């Protein structure tokens with residue numbers, strides 16, 4: 599894994615992107631954590647995430663892949679019904695570094711058409727797959743989107759990553775205003791199903807709450 603906790607240098611280089619919500623004093627007082635789930639919705643795992651969040655009265659933000667929304671509209675509806683927030687993660691999970699700028703934007707707009715907008719007056723949310731996005735693409739997207747990166751990469755997607763270590767590191771690096779990435783995709787299933795309930799339990803007991811972005 600490249601890095602687990604986003605280096606402050608990277609945050610400094612790209613200040614127009616959202617990396618965390620540490621500056622928000624309200625969050626510091628209220629001890630909020632922002633759970634985000636990338637790549638869904640998919641059968642079994644997304645409903646499991648929704649059920650887990652519900653049982654802890656937690657909310658999160660789901661960065662959906664358009665093609666999955668297209669295939670599983672009922673799962674997408676279930677995410678929306680749970681009062682979670684939706685973000686765009688492109689239609690085909692494209693890597694911005696390898697994709698022509700025009701095609702990248704077009705793919706994002708194709709996804710946007712499927713995600714009915716309830717974000718007003720806030721900007722829509724976008725997260726680049728793999729965190730890989732070119733400066734020009736950022737410039738094209740910023741008038742329309744808040745581009746959300748992360749403070750903690752859980753590493754759930756790496757099946758060789760030990761579950762206990764994954765949980766420990768997530769806990770160790772979390773502070774009020776943290777944005778943490780999990781994945782509702784099958785590669786992450788083993789780690790996610792271990793880490794998520796324990797992570798939420800740990801911080802709920804410390805009076806944290808889990809809110810949408």
Ligand SMILES: [Zn+2]
Pocket residue numbers: 636637687691726727728
């Ligand atoms: Zn992704």
